[in-house]
Amino acid sequence: MTNSNTLDLLTNASSSTTLLTNLKDLKNTVIGNTWKKVEVAEDERLLQFLLSLLEYPSSKDVSEDLATSLELMSETAVIIGALANVGNLTLQPLLLSSTPTSLLQLITSLSRASDITAKQLEKILPHLLRALRNILVSTADMFWGHMWGVGAERKVIGTGLVGVEVMSETEVIGKGKQAAGKSIAPGWRGQATHALGSIFEPDNLTTLLSLLEAHSDPQILLPLYQLFSRLVALPSHRRALLSWSTPMTAHAHGLGSSSSNIPSPTSDVPFIIDHLMSSISLLTPVSGTYYSTRKPNNRLIEASLDLLAALVKGQPSLSIAIRSWNLYDEDGGMLDEESPSPSPKSEFVGILTGLVIAGPTIVRIAAASCLTNIIKADRGTRTSDRIRSTVINYQLLEEIVKLLQSEGPEERVKLCFILAALVSDDAALQKAAAEKDCPDRLIGILISVNQDAEKGEFNDDLASRSREATLLALASLAMQHDATRTFIADHSPPVLPHVFNALSSPSYGVRAAACQLARALSRTVSILRTNLVDSGIGEEIVKLLKREIASNGNGNGNSSSSGSSSFGIGESELAEEDIGDRIWTVEVAATATLCNLVADFSPLKAVLLREGGIELLCDLTKSPYEPLALNAMWALKNITYHSMEVTRIMVTSTMGWERLKFLLSPSAIPSLRVQAFELVQNLFSESGISEISKTVDSFGEEELFELIIQASGEDQDVDLRIPAIFVLSNLALGNEKIRNALVTKVEVLEILSNALNSPSDALKIPALRTLRHLIESNPKTHKLRPRQQMIDIFQPYQLKHRLKELIESSTSLNVTAQSIGLLDVLERERNAIGTSTSSGGR
Structure with missing residues (x-):
């Protein structure tokens, strides 16, 4: 029967009994018939009539035929529940009609009604609750991705990436909106968000x-x-x-x-x-x-x-x-x-x-x-608790490995996500998994899924989630275990082509997991130099990051570039929504991988420069999502490590001096501020006297010194003070003007003195180097001599006495060596060296 006939039959029913019969006929027609569900949901008048039946009857109606009224509600709830399982074609009208609200109001009314028996209530509640579950779970799947993996659609929040515990508040913007934009109309987005929280x-x-x-x-x-x-x-x-x-x-x-x-x-x-x-x-x-x-x-x-x-x-x-x-x-x-x-x-x-x-x-x-x-x-605080947790972890690993050998595709997806969470940040478990041939088994699953998908023997959604889960599990197994990384890189048949293809997958989750695996592999230097270069994965990571940022705007949090343009969402609406952690998953993983790929020994450093990577990374330092901005800063720091002058100029000119000053200031996020000082440390450490002078002039001498003094104070975190004092040590290698400007500031002298008294050896080392660079004569002269002017300035600080104490009492070989070196400069004229911050991986 057509929708018009259905509506006529329902509205013109001569009695409640007849109406109930017609509803049952509609139910039988709808169940198992996708197109019929769509027709019913899209018929606004028919849907409104059905929802009218989900209203608690008045006292008069109840007194006439309570049992029939409850049956009408039950049959209607079954129909509504069936409609919700189709997808956005039926969800949109259901949400726009506030169906979840109708169901909740009816459940509340029935639960509080005094004229309904427990038996009657327990008979109708399952139908209403299943309908409510079907609508809201389907809505969550539509907006957040599948509960176990993202799936074939380009959705975000369902990723199972290790380290991401929960997503951020209300509805995410950016990737999530861009992903669902073609299938989810903005007009009912607010209804969906409200329904999920109702x-x-x-x-x-x-x-x-x-x-x-x-x-x-x-x-x-x-x-x-x-x-x-x-x-x-x-x-x-x-x-x-x-x-x-x-x-x-x-x-x-x-x-x-x-x-x-x-x-x-x-x-x-x-x-x-x-x-x-x-x-x-x-x-x-x-x-x-x-x-x-x-x-x-x-x-x-x-x-x-x-x-x-x-x-x-x-x-x-x-x-x-x-x-x-x-x-x-x-x-x-x-x-x-x-x-x-x-x-x-x-x-x-x-x-x-x-x-x-x-x-x-x-x-x-x-x-x-x-x-x-x-x-x-x-894991517990008591030793017994921690031992027991460790035992349970190994039991879990044993059982997961067994289940992976015997269960079907859907179960394997869940097991891979659980395995990834279990072994994350646990090198011992990763090693144990390798001994159980777990990486080899996962590689076999990945290759098999890809082969079956190519033959059309695998559902696209399940294939995507299987790839995501398997790649993620491999990434977790390889993150802290070098042998597993080597096994994956050298596996035959090769795995890296599958990783390369996954980086351009239409599924956000697959791309994110592939990035995580590439990041894990890049932690082994030999793999970074050879396999990742030869396979093209390194270069593809750069291109992937550019694609992700291009599709999501520039990543700096401006409303015009956060993906909102695809949805016609105004600035005021964006202000009401927080950015979800997982909308940046691919970018965070990709930039973390780049931190390793651009190390000074990597041939991929040139690729990044050629592909406009510096512009991209500088832009990402403005991202409102701290992990992404932090990774971008870390990558820029690694780019400047042992870099050519042209590279350093490219970084500073692209980022801009004002932006760099802001990142060095107390107004910046603390983690970014630390990275900014380490970046500046690298800029100076590879520079000659003339370049140091130019850089100081570009910063503004007074402003730069003030930023360093602010960051080096005793009230600051040690992690910030260390690179700030290292910058001082680099500046001390500049010309006489810069050195004199430093020592005329009492704050600088106090900073160095306090650092020598610090219980942290990591602070003593840059302070000792700064003193040596200030006191030691210009290395261009034939013989190195202490600068008498500097010795006189530091006379009140009793350097010789304090250096001897450090030599006798320090348990740090580095502090002892630096103290001996400085003491030799004071007494016997020793050579001096500079320093820069080491290129670090993520």
Whole structure:
């Protein structure tokens, strides 16, 4: 039947019973028929009529036929839930019609109604909650990307990149908008953003979480767990869920808690955390027995583990609370309370460990994810806790490797993301994984996925997420293990062509993961010099960064260049949205790789210069996203290390003296300020006397000295003081005018004296070098002699006496050597050397 006929049949139904019959016919027509779903959703009048049925009936209507009214709501909810699974063609009209709001209002009304029995409520709630879940989860997938990887679409937030715990507030701009712009109209973006946050509004959150207290039916709990686990990605959402506490008033419908057998918490933990741990413990078979008489519902356990994993990720306080949580028996006594330490039977982490080792695959994977997040958030402070965490990590690695050998593509995607998180920042685990042939297995998966995708035997979305997950896992395994990096670089059949192709993938997640792997490989000098050059990956990284910045504007945070032009979004709207961490994932990974690629020994340094890389990096120092700006500064610092004069001029002229002055000033972000001083340190360290003079004149002598004095004060962080004093040591190699200008400032003399007294050897070294450069005569003379003028200036500071003390007491060989050198200058005329900051990798 056509939409017009459908609407006529529904609106002209002679009775509620007839209307119910017609709704069931529509439901049967819609389910399994994608085009019919689109037709229904796009018919505004029909959709409005359906939504009108999701209103709590008036007292008069209820008194006439409550049961039929509830059935009408149930059938309508099933239809709405089915419409939500198609994609943006149906989501757009559903969101523009405020369907989530209608569902939430109805759920609230029904939960508080006094004339509805518990049986009637438990019959209708699953339909309404599933419809709400379908709409909001589909919306999240549309705007944020898939929960496990980005997928074929160019979306951002779903990346599983290591080190990124949660995304930033509300809706991201830039890449996320640019990615979804072709499929998501700006007119309903606000509706989607509001819908994703609607369940965390206080009244709605109270309604939904009260259902967890009042009902134990899996059909009610499952959609709630799945809904929350998908939407707590935003910090504000997670805070709202964790801060909710049980209302003091009883439920309006008079229901007692059917979960009264769930034990009380053993520590002060949020309601949702305690609820999840209690439910998982009661539903889980332990040592062949059950805490519940019901057969475990694996889907429900999986969903509760997923939600717990999402909540504890990156939250040390929650990790600590979960570790100390113990299960109580029904009589209120703690199981195994006489044990000197918690046993796996009573202690939650032990229960999770058991679930990882045995059970259905979906539960094992969910438990592995949850346990990984708990341990990564906090390994414990006591030695016993840390030892146990290490043991569990190796158990997790063992089980993940086993599962990777046997499970299907979708499961492997999850396992790769979990593996990447598990071994990140843990060199020992990366080594252990290599010993288990994990890199070889992942390479086999990557090559197989690419081959099957080329044959058309692999779904594009799943193929993209598989590539992303596998590349990311390889990157984590190689980040701190040189043998794995070499294995990947020299593998046969070769892997690097796959990495090269991934750098230009239409999937943002694949490009990001490929960048991470390239970054890991670039940490080995031999690979950087040969494999990354020969494969073209190094040059492609430069081109990739240019493409990403070009598609996203110039990266400096101006509204005209943040991707907003593609969506017609005004400046005022952008001001209301924060920039998400993950919209810069590719750029951050690419610039981190460039930090290694432009080291002084790298042949790719010339490629960057040829491709306009300096202009690009200078522009990125203005990015509002600190990690991206920091990496750009770090790369520029490496470019200037042991550089030619023409390169140094290119950097300063491109960045501009005013910008460099700002980066050196207290107004700059501290991390960028440190890098700026190290960059200036490199500019001076490779310069002759005349170039030093020109650079000082370009800065402005007084302004430069003031910036150095501000950064070298005792009230500043040591990380900033070190490069600032090194700049002083470089300036001391300039002409007599510059040296005299330095020592006429009492602040400079005090800075050097204080640095010698500092407990930090890293501060003493540049101070000693500065003194030597000031005191030692010009190296162009035939013989080096101390400058008597300088000796006289430093006479009150008793340098000889202090140098002898440093030589006798210092445990640092560098400090001792520098002290001996300066003492020799004072007494026996020794040679002097300059310094520059070392080229560092990221």
